[in-house]
Amino acid sequence: MTKAELVAKIASEAGITKSQAEKAVDGFFSAVSDALAAGDKITLVGFGTFSVSARSQREGRNPRTGAKIKIPASKVAKFKAGKTLSEKVK
Numbered sequence: 001m002t003k004a005e006l007v008a009k010i011a012s013e014a015g016i017t018k019s020q021a022e023k024a025v026d027g028f029f030s031a032v033s034d035a036l037a038a039g040d041k042i043t044l045v046g047f048g049t050f051s052v053s054a055r056s057q058r059e060g061r062n063p064r065t066g067a068k069i070k071i072p073a074s075k076v077a078k079f080k081a082g083k084t085l086s087e088k089v090k
Contacts (some may be wrong), residue, residue, distance in 0.1 A: 036077050046084035057065045 001009075003025065011021035032050055036043050042050040057073045081089070 012084070037063050048082045048085055049080045052076070052082070072082050 007018055007021045008023055010016075010025065011018045012023065016024075032042055036050060036052050039052055046087075052075050055076055057076050058071050060069050060071045061067065062069055
């Protein structure tokens with residue numbers, strides 16, 4: 001599902017215009033991005049949890065040359081599905 005399809009689905013289910021639905025979707029994306037950038041965790045009961053995880057520095061290999069390289073430490077966004085969502089997907 002693309003963003004445009006998501007906006008259309010939300011608009012039809014909520015009985016609002018597509019432009020209103022797009023503003024809501026953009027607002028949600030912005031709120032989640034800002035919270036994760038600040039290091040916060042977002043929990044949507046029944047749906048899931050968005051969080052930030054730290055990855056330590058590690059050693060990897062260049063697939064072309066086989067040379068060892070150091071992959072620097074970084075932070076990554078994670079999503080863990082909630083119970084209700086997990087059961088619905090099964």
